[in-house]
Amino acid sequence: MKILVGIKRVVDYNVRIRILPDGSGVDTDGVKMSINPFDEIALEEALRIKEAGNAEEVVVVSIGSDACQQQLRTGLAMGADRAIQVQVDGPVQPLTAARALLKVVEKEQPGLVILGKQAIDDDNNQTGQMLSALWGRPQATFASKVELAGETATVTREVDSGLEVIEVDLPAVITTDLRLNEPRFVKLPDIMKAKRKPLDTLTMDELGVSAENDIQVGHHAPPPQRQRGIMVEDAQQLVDALKERGLL
Amino acid sequence: MSEAEAPQREVMEYDVVIVGAGPAGLACAIRLKQLKPDLMVAVIEKASEIGAHILSGAVIEPGPLDELLPGWRDNPPPICIPAEKDEFWMLSKTGARKLPTPPQMHNKGNFVVSLGALCGWLAPQAEALEVDIFPGYAASDVAYTDDGAVKGVIIGDMGVDSQGNPKDTYVEGIEIHASVTVLAEGCRGHLSKQLIRKFALDADAQPQTYGIGMKELWRLQPGRAKPGLIQHTIGWPLDSDTYGGSFVYHLDKDRVAVGFVVGLDYADPEFTPFEAFQQFKNHPKMKALLDGGEIVSAGARAIVEGGYQALPKTEMPGALLIGDAAGTLNVPKIKGTHQAMRSGMLAAEHLAEKLAPEGYDQKLRGSEVMSELRKVRNIRPGFYKGLWRGLFTAALETITAGKLPRTLGLHADDKAYGKLGEYEAPDRGWGERELPPRDRLASVYFAATEHDEDQPVHLKILEPDICTTRCTEEYGNPCTRFCPAAVYEMVDDEQGRHLQINSANCVHCKTCDIKDPYQIINWVTPEGGAGPNYQNL
Numbered sequence: 100m101k102i103l104v105g106i107k108r109v110v111d112y113n114v115r116i117r118i119l120p121d122g123s124g125v126d127t128d129g130v131k132m133s134i135n136p137f138d139e140i141a142l143e144e145a146l147r148i149k150e151a152g153n154a155e156e157v158v159v160v161s162i163g164s165d166a167c168q169q170q171l172r173t174g175l176a177m178g179a180d181r182a183i184q185v186q187v188d189g190p191v192q193p194l195t196a197a198r199a200l201l202k203v204v205e206k207e208q209p210g211l212v213i214l215g216k217q218a219i220d221d222d223n224n225q226t227g228q229m230l231s232a233l234w235g236r237p238q239a240t241f242a243s244k245v246e247l248a249g250e251t252a253t254v255t256r257e258v259d260s261g262l263e264v265i266e267v268d269l270p271a272v273i274t275t276d277l278r279l280n281e282p283r284f285v286k287l288p289d290i291m292k293a294k295r296k297p298l299d300t301l302t303m304d305e306l307g308v309s310a311e312n313d314i315q316v317g318h319h320a321p322p323p324q325r326q327r328g329i330m331v332e333d334a335q336q337l338v339d340a341l342k343e344r345g346l347l
Numbered sequence: 348m349s350e351a352e353a354p355q356r357e358v359m360e361y362d363v364v365i366v367g368a369g370p371a372g373l374a375c376a377i378r379l380k381q382l383k384p385d386l387m388v389a390v391i392e393k394a395s396e397i398g399a400h401i402l403s404g405a406v407i408e409p410g411p412l413d414e415l416l417p418g419w420r421d422n423p424p425p426i427c428i429p430a431e432k433d434e435f436w437m438l439s440k441t442g443a444r445k446l447p448t449p450p451q452m453h454n455k456g457n458f459v460v461s462l463g464a465l466c467g468w469l470a471p472q473a474e475a476l477e478v479d480i481f482p483g484y485a486a487s488d489v490a491y492t493d494d495g496a497v498k499g500v501i502i503g504d505m506g507v508d509s510q511g512n513p514k515d516t517y518v519e520g521i522e523i524h525a526s527v528t529v530l531a532e533g534c535r536g537h538l539s540k541q542l543i544r545k546f547a548l549d550a551d552a553q554p555q556t557y558g559i560g561m562k563e564l565w566r567l568q569p570g571r572a573k574p575g576l577i578q579h580t581i582g583w584p585l586d587s588d589t590y591g592g593s594f595v596y597h598l599d600k601d602r603v604a605v606g607f608v609v610g611l612d613y614a615d616p617e618f619t620p621f622e623a624f625q626q627f628k629n630h631p632k633m634k635a636l637l638d639g640g641e642i643v644s645a646g647a648r649a650i651v652e653g654g655y656q657a658l659p660k661t662e663m664p665g666a667l668l669i670g671d672a673a674g675t676l677n678v679p680k681i682k683g684t685h686q687a688m689r690s691g692m693l694a695a696e697h698l699a700e701k702l703a704p705e706g707y708d709q710k711l712r713g714s715e716v717m718s719e720l721r722k723v724r725n726i727r728p729g730f731y732k733g734l735w736r737g738l739f740t741a742a743l744e745t746i747t748a749g750k751l752p753r754t755l756g757l758h759a760d761d762k763a764y765g766k767l768g769e770y771e772a773p774d775r776g777w778g779e780r781e782l783p784p785r786d787r788l789a790s791v792y793f794a795a796t797e798h799d800e801d802q803p804v805h806l807k808i809l810e811p812d813i814c815t816t817r818c819t820e821e822y823g824n825p826c827t828r829f830c831p832a833a834v835y836e837m838v839d840d841e842q843g844r845h846l847q848i849n850s851a852n853c854v855h856c857k858t859c860d861i862k863d864p865y866q867i868i869n870w871v872t873p874e875g876g877a878g879p880n881y882q883n884l
Contacts, residue, residue: 111395111795111880113795113796113797113880114795114880114882115792115793115795117641117643120566120569120601126643128425128882128883129398129425129426129461129463129464129467129644129882129883130882131395131396131399131795131880131882281515281516282516283516283518284505284506284516284518285483286518286521287359287481287484287502287520287521288357288359288521290479290481291359291479
């Protein structure tokens with residue numbers, strides 16, 4: 100079986116997000132970029148499935164500008180066998196991503212697609228579900244445990260009421276939650292090996308998918324800043340201050 | 348497990364391994380491959396990304412860049428603004444008086460850059476020449492041959508818990524062996540420190556001295572930044588016995604780099620360098636500039652200031668020191684980048700000729716790097732007698748171009764403290780302040796620093812008893828004040844009064860390793876990739 104893993108280049112989770120002064124987007128100038136953490140978990144799971152003997156090949160795919168080749172190389176260093184970049188400049192919305200992934204799926208014919216449940220940049224949580232619908236195959240989202248047996252996967256899902264266990268027929272789309280696994284560190288010599296692994300680039304034209312996004316983004320704004328606090332001397336002053344503001 | 352039965356670490360072999368992807372290390376790597384493309388060259392960097400641990404002013408002299416990459420001006424680094432105008436100010440608590448700019452601080456022909464961004468721009472150029480660069484891996488130890496020469500570095504293990512036990516994600520660090528190891532760790536490199544001691548490289552040198560530099564990158568209200576304007580101040584908020592001053596470098600896109608440098612030979616054990624920086628920002632002149640703006644990124648880094656007298660021997664069996672790891676920074680110019688690059692390129696030229704360290708030290712001492720340091724060698728120690736005597740010495744040394752037949756001695760920073768009760772702190776007139784960050788913790792937030800909490804503490808206290816006894820009595824635990832990231836805290840809980848080390852806050856500035864009065868803090872590398880994630884500093 101072949102496993103296809105989607106990875107997205109996003110602003111690193113340690114970075115404090117800043118909106119550009121003109122509200123046109125998020126400042127990425129000089130900002131550290133990384134693999135979306137949920138996608139890293141997806142790749143780790145695929146590698147563990149392969150190492151357990153349940154898959155032969157792991158292919159990482161990313162949709163984005165040439166800069167995302169850096170994240171694909173990291174994926175290869177972690178242990179993926181091949182990488183595919185779908186070349187797009189500019190933001191990619193979930194439906195566009197799902198359409199492009201569908202074409203890659205049709206080309207690669209994987210037995211399993213594992214994606215992060217959402218990307219930490221726009222937090223949409225849509226691409227996996229959309230791909231499943233477009234592909235006409237089952238989905239198991241928010242996975243915290245995945246077990247494969249023959250033509251089915253048993254997936255434990257993190258849902259509002261606790262955990263839910265479902266069984267899906269393969270091929271299927273699985274999206275990962277935080278507790279599924281802890282991704283490995285890359286071994287230094289594997290970075291050298293990754294340089295020799297194949298990384299193919301496809302264009303949206305070649306896939307026959309429009310890079311146009313369906314949703315127009317108006318503008319971005321940061322949440323309002325918290326007002327500076329005042330120090331009160333005693334309980335009476337606190338009560339007075341609260342009353343003054345109509346809070347008591 | 349004894350060492351004999353420990354399994355052999357995996358080894359990668361190179362001709363040259365360079366520790367640290369700063370301007371010195373990258374210039375060295377690029378020059379090596381330009382001169383000898385067949386050499387196998389690796390660069391190890393502890394930051395998760397190239398440039399993420401780099402913090403500098405920075406106004407740079409472009410000479411070495413012109414030499415290294417002749418076409419660079421057509422493809423400049425992301426932040427690169429020609430110097431337009433220099434201003435030099437003397438501050439009082441509320442006033443500011445313009446002074447003539449000292450000759451070393453004229454910047455015509457220089458560029459205002461982000462050194463972090465510059466390194467991020469140099470790295471792919473090195474990679475294009477087939478240098479292997481490994482960000483996210485810390486060189487945690489030195490590997491030696493049987494006869495005690497340096498044979499390479501040991502990469503730190505990853506996935507070790509706070510008690511030192513391997514976690515599920517444990518990965519053993521490999522060894523990188525090379526004919527020559529080049530230490531380019533920057534100021535107070537932790538391997539460089541070990542090697543200087545082991546090979547007694549500083550036997551004939553004066554004690555090395557340091558400063559701490561703190562910096563914030565601000566985005567101002569539109570129209571306030573004047574791209575290319577370079578401002579320096581001396582005076583308030585420091586008293587005249589404390590060496591230091593500020594820099595304000597105006598960038599493009601309404602950005603300005605604001606920083607403050609304090610000599611680590613200050614005597615007041617109760618002094619807090621971070622607070623001096625914040626007081627400076629709230630001076631009326633600065634507040635008018637910064638008010639209404641926002642901080643993009645912030646951090647701190649120690650600066651090597653000893654110069655000519657303090658330069659250790661820069662070669663040893665199997666290894667070389669370059670850049671600030673050696674101590675090539677020019678303090679009166681407040682510039683180190685051109686010197687670092689030059690020493691790195693010189694090392695490359697030496698190694699391309701013969702792949703061995705012997706002879707490099709002599710070449711460095713005969714080079715422009717050293718003659719530049721010699722000329723200004725008495726300026727920094729001139730300030731030991733206070734600001735006014737210092738300015739006088741500086742003027743004298745400048746007029747005579749350093750030709751006076753005297754070399755002033757240096758004193759060690761950790762010995763500079765006065766004792767509690769004996770030292771009388773001057774009234775610096777510090778007041779309330781309004782601009783962010785509120786405190787050091789709020790500032791660390793802008794450094795985007797990250798350390799997995801479940802890893803061994805990378806700040807080793809060699810004799811913890813001293814903290815609660817002698818240090819408390821004699822100096823009142825100055826680590827709780829000199830650290831710009833509030834890593835050190837004295838807490839009193841069920842364990843009794845003890846030192847708490849918030850190592851996850853550490854921004855890798857190395858000040859603690861330098862300024863601790865008992866020299867019992869040893870800074871070692873945390874897990875690779877940990878530490879600050881500076882944005883354009």
